[in-house]
Amino acid sequence: MQALRSYVCGRWISGTGTAQTLLNPATEVPLATASSEGVDLAAALDYARNTGGPALRALGFAERGALLQGMADALQDARDELLALNMANGGNTRSDAKFDVDGAIATLLAYAELGQALGAGKFLVDGEGIQLGRSPRFHGQHFSVPRHGVAVHVNAFNFPAWGLAEKAAAALLAGMPVLSKPATATAMAAHRAMQVIAEAKVLPEGALQMLVGAPRDLPALLGAQDVLAFTGSGGTGERIRALPNIIRHSVRVNVEADSLNAAVLGPEVAPRGDMYELFLKEVVRDITQKAGQKCTAIRRILVPRALLAAVKEDLVEMLGATKVGDPADEESRMGPLATATQLKDVLSGMERLQTEGERIAGKPGRLSEKGFFVSPSLFLIEGGTVVHEHEVFGPVASILPYEDTPAAIVARGNGGLVCSIYSEDTAFIEEAVAGLAPWHGRIYLGHPKIELSPGPGTVLPQLVHGGPGRAGGGEELGGRRALSFYLQRVALEGSRPVIQGLGKGGVA
Numbered sequence: 001m002q003a004l005r006s007y008v009c010g011r012w013i014s015g016t017g018t019a020q021t022l023l024n025p026a027t028e029v030p031l032a033t034a035s036s037e038g039v040d041l042a043a044a045l046d047y048a049r050n051t052g053g054p055a056l057r058a059l060g061f062a063e064r065g066a067l068l069q070g071m072a073d074a075l076q077d078a079r080d081e082l083l084a085l086n087m088a089n090g091g092n093t094r095s096d097a098k099f100d101v102d103g104a105i106a107t108l109l110a111y112a113e114l115g116q117a118l119g120a121g122k123f124l125v126d127g128e129g130i131q132l133g134r135s136p137r138f139h140g141q142h143f144s145v146p147r148h149g150v151a152v153h154v155n156a157f158n159f160p161a162w163g164l165a166e167k168a169a170a171a172l173l174a175g176m177p178v179l180s181k182p183a184t185a186t187a188m189a190a191h192r193a194m195q196v197i198a199e200a201k202v203l204p205e206g207a208l209q210m211l212v213g214a215p216r217d218l219p220a221l222l223g224a225q226d227v228l229a230f231t232g233s234g235g236t237g238e239r240i241r242a243l244p245n246i247i248r249h250s251v252r253v254n255v256e257a258d259s260l261n262a263a264v265l266g267p268e269v270a271p272r273g274d275m276y277e278l279f280l281k282e283v284v285r286d287i288t289q290k291a292g293q294k295c296t297a298i299r300r301i302l303v304p305r306a307l308l309a310a311v312k313e314d315l316v317e318m319l320g321a322t323k324v325g326d327p328a329d330e331e332s333r334m335g336p337l338a339t340a341t342q343l344k345d346v347l348s349g350m351e352r353l354q355t356e357g358e359r360i361a362g363k364p365g366r367l368s369e370k371g372f373f374v375s376p377s378l379f380l381i382e383g384g385t386v387v388h389e390h391e392v393f394g395p396v397a398s399i400l401p402y403e404d405t406p407a408a409i410v411a412r413g414n415g416g417l418v419c420s421i422y423s424e425d426t427a428f429i430e431e432a433v434a435g436l437a438p439w440h441g442r443i444y445l446g447h448p449k450i451e452l453s454p455g456p457g458t459v460l461p462q463l464v465h466g467g468p469g470r471a472g473g474g475e476e477l478g479g480r481r482a483l484s485f486y487l488q489r490v491a492l493e494g495s496r497p498v499i500q501g502l503g504k505g506g507v508a
């Protein structure tokens with residue numbers, strides 16, 4: 001069995017002590033082990049700060065963008081292997097696995113392109129210069145420079161390749177070195193991605209390291225110039241934020257956490273029309289893709305009461321036709337949950353939903369003795385509290401009929417990553433957007449004329465990803481916006497000719 005290693009201080013290091021066993025979640029066959037014990041975390045952080053950081057800061061944006069292009073090329077060359085690892089270790093169908101791996105490559109390429117567009121400068125000039133006094137001589141200018149610390153990236157189990165790439169792309173382009181920690185249970189694809197990037201020698205020494213296995217006290221070792229981007233459960237995010245060193249040193253922390261994403265069907269939509277069919281297709285895709293283990297997946301389906309009977313009937317039929325099985329079988333359209341813990345959590349989450357509603361699709365309990373399979377499940381809930389408070393991170397969603405104020409119902413989720421609206425009624429959309437926008441990082445307006453619509457579940461590098469409240473209050477991606485987390489904005493005030501003579505290494 002393969003023992004995964006960590007890549008730190010320019011070397012591959014084997015962990016000691018008791019290792020965690022990584023499984024194939026469809027067969028429960030052990031595939032690999034991982035342990036981070038014995039890895040010198042402080043040395044890895046210092047290697048990033050003292051070796052990777054200076055090397056990245058010596059480059060301009062276009063050169064850093066070229067590094068990302070090199071990473072994308074390396075991953076592209078290993079694409080088939082990465083897809084196979086996601087299928088074996090993540091329970092992904094081939095299509096689910098592409099979502100992760102191709103998403104990783106596309107995000108790196110988008111940030112490589114941004115680097116080219118930003119040009120040769122090494123820092124960002126922020127806005128126009130400002131005259132500060134009566135005389136134009138007294139002048140101010142904001143600009144942003146890379147922080148001198150390390151960017152620690154902690155990722156969730158559901159997107160091993162994309163999680164690595166989307167966070168690293170922004171940090172490396174900004175000029176900060178990265179120590180990435182994939183979730184242990186599904187780390188095989190991330191580990192292989194790190195191997196191919198290291199073998200391709202496309203990055204300066206110390207620019208990208210990977211800790212495989214338990215995080216140990218990694219967040220507790222961070223200081224004032226470091227940043228931590230975390231994706232995972234809200235509970236872990238809370239614990240990290242409360243660490244004394246994080247508070248004392250004002251360590252920047254970005255949290256991407258749980259979300260009870262909603263889809264709202266407009267009251268004017270006609271059953272069997274194009275908008276209605278798009279809505280059904282995207283809801284079913286979100287429930288079944290990656291067995292519902294997507295932070296952006298639709299969990300709450302808001303349907304006007306007049307359309308309830310039709311929607312119920314159609315969704316039940318479509319979900320019932322989904323073939324659940326081992327992703328190694330080409331016929332399977334939905335694989336298992338990723339881990340035994342996931343299975344336990346999803347089963348108990350469904351029981352909680354059942355206490356306040358009716359199960360209208362799927363079977364309770366696990367589907368087979370081996371493998372972490374459950375059926376795509378749908379509940380019908382009138383009123384209810386659990387449905388607005390508890391994220392069941394699996395192929396599970398609930399229909400909530402509404403009379404006239406969907407935004408108020410959606411807001412009970414207390415902050416989400418994305419909300420989708422399926423309507424062509426401008427007045428309805430306007431009112432809904434006004435009500436939903438303060439609670440969300442992204443609003444997706446479904447329309448049947450958008451060719452090959454990716455649906456609300458796909459995170460695009462050009463748009464921000466994150467959300468307020470329950471969703472963690474974080475923000476990633478969004479093109480150039482992503483860089484600001486890794487940059488220190490500074491205001492320079494003084495004599496205009498002196499300041500204007502300085503900004504040569506920057507880009508506006």
Ligand code: NAP
Pocket residue numbers: 154155156157158181182183184185213214215219231232233234235236237239240256257258259294295391393417471
């Ligand atoms: P989790 O238990 O919080 O784990 C997430 C990551 O944090 C893993 O890499 C884990 O490492 C690490 N970790 C655990 N305890 C830690 C600690 N004390 N300090 C530092 N790192 C720590 O989350 P999960 O249950 O695996 O992930 C599912 C959740 O993630 C869902 O609720 C989902 O909504 C959320 N999610 C959110 C987004 C988003 O973008 N908003 C995306 C994907 C998932 P180990 O694996 O080694 O334990």
